[in-house]
Amino acid sequence: MKRYRTGFWASGLLLFLVTASGEEREDGYVSFVACPVARHQGPWRDVCFIARHEGREYALRNPPDYGEPQLKHRILVEGRIVEGEEYCGAQLLDGRFSVLREIDQNCNEIIPYTGPITDTPPPSSGRQGAYVSDDPQWAHLHPSVRPVMNQLPDLAVLPLPEGPPWQPQRQTIYYPFDSDRASGPDMARLVQLVEYAIASNARFEIRSYQGQSLLDSGEVMTERPGMARQRAEKLRDILIGLGIDESRLTIAWEPEPIVGTGREDWRSRRIEVHLEP
Amino acid sequence: MGKSYSIVGLLLTGVVVLAVVLYLPTTSGSDSRAPYAYWWAADSGKTLAGTSDYPNSDGSFRLINDAGELDTTGHPFFSSLGPNGRACVTCHQPANGMSLSADTVRAVWEATRGEDPLFATVDGANCPHLPRGEEASHSLLLERGLIRIAVPWPPKGVTPDFTIEVVRDPTGCNTHPVYGLNGENPHISVYRRPRPVINLRHLTALPNGVAPHDKFLYNDKSLLPKDPETGKFVSLQLMSDGSGLTLRNQARDAARRHLELTRDLTEDELVAIVDLEERLYGAQGIDVFGNDLDAAGAPPGLGPRVLVTGPAGYLGNNAINRVFGDFSMWGSPDAHPEGLGEEERLWRESVARGARVFFERRFLIQDVAGLTDKGLGNPFHRSCASGCHNTTLMGMDLAPGFMDLGLNNLPWANNRPDLPLFRIVCDKDAAPHSYLGREIYSHDPGRALVTGKCAHVGFTMTQQMRALSARAPYFANGSAATLRELVDFYDRRFNIGYTDQEKQDLINFLSVL
Numbered sequence: 001m002k003r004y005r006t007g008f009w010a011s012g013l014l015l016f017l018v019t020a021s022g023e024e025r026e027d028g029y030v031s032f033v034a035c036p037v038a039r040h041q042g043p044w045r046d047v048c049f050i051a052r053h054e055g056r057e058y059a060l061r062n063p064p065d066y067g068e069p070q071l072k073h074r075i076l077v078e079g080r081i082v083e084g085e086e087y088c089g090a091q092l093l094d095g096r097f098s099v100l101r102e103i104d105q106n107c108n109e110i111i112p113y114t115g116p117i118t119d120t121p122p123p124s125s126g127r128q129g130a131y132v133s134d135d136p137q138w139a140h141l142h143p144s145v146r147p148v149m150n151q152l153p154d155l156a157v158l159p160l161p162e163g164p165p166w167q168p169q170r171q172t173i174y175y176p177f178d179s180d181r182a183s184g185p186d187m188a189r190l191v192q193l194v195e196y197a198i199a200s201n202a203r204f205e206i207r208s209y210q211g212q213s214l215l216d217s218g219e220v221m222t223e224r225p226g227m228a229r230q231r232a233e234k235l236r237d238i239l240i241g242l243g244i245d246e247s248r249l250t251i252a253w254e255p256e257p258i259v260g261t262g263r264e265d266w267r268s269r270r271i272e273v274h275l276e277p
Numbered sequence: 278m279g280k281s282y283s284i285v286g287l288l289l290t291g292v293v294v295l296a297v298v299l300y301l302p303t304t305s306g307s308d309s310r311a312p313y314a315y316w317w318a319a320d321s322g323k324t325l326a327g328t329s330d331y332p333n334s335d336g337s338f339r340l341i342n343d344a345g346e347l348d349t350t351g352h353p354f355f356s357s358l359g360p361n362g363r364a365c366v367t368c369h370q371p372a373n374g375m376s377l378s379a380d381t382v383r384a385v386w387e388a389t390r391g392e393d394p395l396f397a398t399v400d401g402a403n404c405p406h407l408p409r410g411e412e413a414s415h416s417l418l419l420e421r422g423l424i425r426i427a428v429p430w431p432p433k434g435v436t437p438d439f440t441i442e443v444v445r446d447p448t449g450c451n452t453h454p455v456y457g458l459n460g461e462n463p464h465i466s467v468y469r470r471p472r473p474v475i476n477l478r479h480l481t482a483l484p485n486g487v488a489p490h491d492k493f494l495y496n497d498k499s500l501l502p503k504d505p506e507t508g509k510f511v512s513l514q515l516m517s518d519g520s521g522l523t524l525r526n527q528a529r530d531a532a533r534r535h536l537e538l539t540r541d542l543t544e545d546e547l548v549a550i551v552d553l554e555e556r557l558y559g560a561q562g563i564d565v566f567g568n569d570l571d572a573a574g575a576p577p578g579l580g581p582r583v584l585v586t587g588p589a590g591y592l593g594n595n596a597i598n599r600v601f602g603d604f605s606m607w608g609s610p611d612a613h614p615e616g617l618g619e620e621e622r623l624w625r626e627s628v629a630r631g632a633r634v635f636f637e638r639r640f641l642i643q644d645v646a647g648l649t650d651k652g653l654g655n656p657f658h659r660s661c662a663s664g665c666h667n668t669t670l671m672g673m674d675l676a677p678g679f680m681d682l683g684l685n686n687l688p689w690a691n692n693r694p695d696l697p698l699f700r701i702v703c704d705k706d707a708a709p710h711s712y713l714g715r716e717i718y719s720h721d722p723g724r725a726l727v728t729g730k731c732a733h734v735g736f737t738m739t740q741q742m743r744a745l746s747a748r749a750p751y752f753a754n755g756s757a758a759t760l761r762e763l764v765d766f767y768d769r770r771f772n773i774g775y776t777d778q779e780k781q782d783l784i785n786f787l788s789v790l
Binding site for chain 2: 038040041043044045046047049065066067068069070071072073099101102103110180181182183184187188190191234237238241242
């Protein structure tokens with residue numbers, strides 16, 4: 001049963017990108033839907049996730065809080081092969097995993113722990129990163145109830161200038177497939193822009209898009225109609241809730257999906273934020 | 278100073294040790310000492326001391342009123358403002374950690390033959406149409422300490438994205454022509470435990486140091502709601518479904534619901550209630566060996582005193598901040614004071630081990646909608662503390678932790694033939710529940726009764742973990758009669774495989790919070 005809107009998009013480009021089935025693409029990109037597989041990394045670490053495609057195992061590191069894979073759901077994998085780098089015991093991809101919305105009970109595999117995987121670095125930031133390892137090696141540190149959480153690195157966002165001359169600012173927020181949930185770090189950045197906009201009496205412009213993903217199989221996945229609008233309206237509500245006057249806000253959305261190319265189609269699912277002081 | 282606990286401790290130890298099995302000293306929560314003796318009736322005119330201790334089977338619960346001694350005569354929290362004779366204190370009892378234990382309910386039933394206003398049929402019976410005074414009419418309150426919460430359906434201003442039907446109705450309330458779902462004024466009745474009215478300063482603080490989650494819900498990255506009176510963001514930690522918003526809001530609502538007050542609380546009444554609520558702190562104050570948990574030498578995160586002074590709203594899931602602090606003074610053999618008895622030594626070490634199990638022992642947290650689907654990954658390999666119970670000194674989830682732990686929805690819920698069962702079907706375009714899909718069987722749709730979202734069916738808010746020994750049974754629907762049952766639920770739900778020793782250590786640890 002197809003749980004998402006699909007279509008076929010046959011074209012010269014497609015034939016060029018995809019070689020005979022069962023073989024890897026030659027341009028170094030992959031785009032596919034599969035069950036995520038969790039890999040147990042021993043008693044003191046988080047699990048990591050891989051996905052299998054055309055006989056190879058791939059791993060992706062999503063940006064912090066973009067949304068880790070979930071068993072019981074398939075994932076859309078859109079990435080570029082990072083030659084020579086492994087993560088979670090698999091070929092590392094640079095790109096995005098998106099968790100698909102409907103349940104798939106077939107996605108339920110956990111690879112048991114057999115020994116440490118040395119290629120997996122700890123998560124770097126985001127709330128997950130703030131979960132400093134509870135590995136016993138840290139147990140001797142600061143045995144105190146005194147909260148010093150604010151000495152830990154916050155969600156890292158670059159500081160903006162605090163006074164004139166005010167400069168235009170831009171932010172691009174990327175979304176998982178069929179989702180209007182932005183990541184924590186992206187929202188932390190947005191909060192900064194709001195402060196900047198209020199200080200500089202700037203105008204906010206947001207332009208929202210939705211996308212298609214061309215899979216290696218030739219199949220096309222199209223986001224649900226109305227996603228661009230849904231994202232835009234959610235962001236508008238957030239901006240107003242954070243104190244931006246509606247009259248200083250322009251929102252627009254592109255109802256037609258950006259056509260998939262099979263290369264980093266995740267970039268289509270975005271909102272561009274533009275601040276003009 | 279460092280050994281001030283030991284004098285009291287040793288005196289009491291002899292008494293206690295006789296009665297308990299070696300380092301299994303807790304019966305977790307069942308109140309063995311005539312709970313009616315501590316019953317605080319509405320309009321009693323008693324004085325609330327600045328600090329008061331109330332015995333329970335694990336030692337004593339200690340309540341601090343930071344404003345000092347209070348003559349409660351005429352104070353709106355302690356007075357029957359409405360026609361049914363109840364006050365706030367009726368369900369928020371000092372001896373029960375400002376919640377209400379099922380033992381206390383039964384003692385009050387016995388002592389008053391069911392006449393106490395607690396048993397008012399509006400929500401102290403399984404349904405208002407049932408005959409007052411018959412045990413069967415009040416079975417959920419008597420057996421599980423549950424209060425009926427009638428939620429108007431659909432909620433005001435919300436178009437739900439699911440349909441709901443009653444599958445099983447053991448209380449008769451959801452199918453009742455007046456009170457039920459198909460009545461003229463449709464309501465859904467669910468049954469929930471009173472939550473403790475202590476340490477609320479910690480509960481209402483916005484999270485620190487986890488930007489942007491001082492403004493955003495973790496789950497879907499929408500904004501937190503705002504206090505309608507001040508326009509400020511609220512922590513969304515009040516009530517199991519987050520419907521409280523603010524203490525003022527909550528008090529107004531409680532007065533109408535539980536006290537059947539037909540007018541609004543006056544400004545003076547509101548101020549008096551909220552002022553008290555913000556100054557009440559509570560935790561287990563004395564452990565089963567008589568150790569004063571506020572005294573130097575005890576683990577510094579225990580006892581209510583640290584809650585009075587401690588900063589609110591910090592993340593305690595890391596090596597620098599541990600939710601309930603350091604237990605090494607009880608855990609390492611060379612830290613024990615000289616002359617400490619063998620049983621007490623074993624007890625202290627068990628508590629300290631329990632704290633470690635809570636903090637460090639990871640397991641696969643799987644299929645918890647609201648948690649593993651909010652970006653963290655499914656499964657999420659974490660411990661109790663680093664998974665969910667991460668707010669310093671309190672133990673609830675710092676970023677509003679609505680989730681479906683499995684207590685409300687089938688198939689994970691404990692067998693509860695006493696509770697109503699609803700069948701929920703998500704609309705075609707609605708986002709489904711992340712792990713149960715589009716058709717869900719639930720005893721309490723929880724947060725979904727507020728948001729109208731199918732994806733939220735069964736979500737409840739993690740609650741603070743203080744004063745557990747004073748307020749069994751546990752979980753919002755009272756599913757765990759004892760701390761053992763609570764630990765067993767997690768063990769079964771997540772297939773953790775705790776050893777018996779680990780379970781007992783955890784129970785002992787929980788009993789001193």
